[in-house]
Amino acid sequence: MYYPNDIEEICYEQNHIEKVWDEMKQVIPTYFQQYIDTESGYSIPESEIEKLAVKFGSTCKPKSKPKDTKKILERLLKESIKDYEKDRQRYQDILDLESLAEYKIDVSAFKNTILRNQIPIINKTLKNIHAKELDKFRAAFNTTQPGDLFKVIYNIVQLANEWHNEWYKEKEFEEIDTCDGLEYYELDKEAYIAYGVIGGGIKSHFIYKLFPEMYPNRSREAVWALYYLSSKKKFGCKEDSQFLMINAREGTTQQNYFYPYALFSFYAVRIYRQLKELYAKHGVSLPIEYRFVLVDSFLSFVARTHQSEIDDLKKKAESYHYEY
Structure with a gap:
């Protein structure tokens, strides 16, 4: 996709979606x-250990301990949940509808104290002064009207709760x-966006922290992962992969x-279903x-597996644009 165009209409067609999914399910x-x-990228696979042994002159195949796949998956699952829960309570307390009703009385304090200091994803982003690509986010946060920011966040949380209570x-x-x-589709509309501050990433992170059974986290890594799971293919799109944002003018x-x-x-949802089957096999x-x-x-x-290539692609982009 080329900046600043919208995603191509073909991407919404179910036939196109099925073609993309056919590729993903083969790769997953x-x-x-x-x-x-x-072990989620935190240990060296046996094939790499063997290569290192040869490189350093060993003529013997390194001994390896048999792995208990079930225990590995159970541990990784437990660690993922533990990491997720680390800061979840803060989101649950602040993004509770009753709490938001109280914050409405002083939206300036909500923006400059609660959001700035107590919502982890925003606090970390604002404090990361070494990342120049975040300068635009900081500028947008500082200039966005507190009332506008509060309204968008309230809309997001209210809709997420409504859907969860009514039809989930x-x-x-x-x-x-x-x-x-x-x-x-409703979540992609204007009422749920504060441009430069609350985009698809932060919005999804909020509701993911509230209802992880219903709302996935559309993080930067997650979108990169879809690019690789779809084998970088276009699937009929005229503007390259739908999972990329390409600025031809800026390169x-x-x-x-x-x-x-x-x-x-x-x-x-589709990825979860396939992972569920793969876990069940073990x-x-x-x-x-x-x-x-x-x-x-x-x-x-998946994204971290390709981190070197991602870093190369992002090098020129660091001073250009950032969106959460």
């Missing part, structure tokens, strides 16, 4: 095996089989920071209440 098992072999059913949810059936490439949450969420059942925590962990791993 390979990454899943790597996820196991490297845990077993039926993962059986939704079309993007129209999921129907998350920059980023993950598609405008990628629609509705589309992302549908792919996330005797591991997944807790539904943490459905998208598992997906987030896996997508993060």
